[in-house]
Amino acid sequence: MKEKELRRSLSVFPIGTVMKLTDLTARQIRYYEEQDLIHPKRNDGNRRMYSLNDIDVLLEIKDYLAEGINMAGIKHIYDMKEVAKQKKQADLKKPVTDEDVRRIFHDELLQAGRLTNEDQSSTTLFHTHRPL
DNA sequence: TTTCTAACA
DNA sequence: TGTTAGGA
Numbered sequence: 001m002k003e004k005e006l007r008r009s010l011s012v013f014p015i016g017t018v019m020k021l022t023d024l025t026a027r028q029i030r031y032y033e034e035q036d037l038i039h040p041k042r043n044d045g046n047r048r049m050y051s052l053n054d055i056d057v058l059l060e061i062k063d064y065l066a067e068g069i070n071m072a073g074i075k076h077i078y079d080m081k082e083v084a085k086q087k088k089q090a091d092l093k094k095p096v097t098d099e100d101v102r103r104i105f106h107d108e109l110l111q112a113g114r115l116t117n118e119d120q121s122s123t124t125l126f127h128t129h130r131p132l
Numbered sequence: 133t134t135t136c137t138a139a140c141a
Numbered sequence: 142t143g144t145t146a147g148g149a
Contacts, residue, residue, distance in 0.1 A: 015135065026135075027142060045149075047135060136149080 008056075011041040011049035018050045022058045032061055035071060037078055068116050 015026050022029070032038055033048070038057050040048040057078075064074045083103070 025142075027144085030136090031142080045135085134149105136147100138146090140144090 008052040011051045011054070013050045013055070015048050015050070018055055018058065021055055022062065024058060024062065029058065032058065035075060037061060037074065070116075073116070 013021075015029060018024070018029055019026060024032075029038075030048075033040060038050070038054045040050045040054055043049050061074055064077065069077075
């Protein structure tokens with residue numbers, strides 16, 4: 001099932017189509033790109049071209065935002081997903097006991113509560129969770 | 133017409 | 142995030 005993933009990765013939609021499909025503004029879509037949440041390619045005219053995968057991520061972001069998670073939180077969720085994949089590949093050769101495993105679980109707990117909404121000013125950073 | 137970058141009464 | 146200017 002590799003052919004399918006390959007197709008989902010093809011960047012073929014211009015931003016206008018993505019706007020209609022996600023109900024996001026061009027401003028938001030470009031902003032999420034700045035935050036490295038998506039990486040649309042550019043065509044010869046410097047126009048952004050999005051893939052089905054990019055659209056899926058955009059839709060996920062909408063859900064997270066609706067759940068009250070801020071940009072910082074969403075970013076963590078995605079670079080956690082990366083770490084999780086690195087771990088998965090590493091586990092194919094190495095045993096399952098890495099520091100990464102703990103870090104992942106740790107971050108997971110933090111996000112469950114801490115970065116839901118309010119600003120990073122103070123309170124919620126302390127009372128929600130304790131280090132693992 | 134559509135999208136791009138940069139910037140802010 | 143919205144919106145707009147000025148260009149491609």
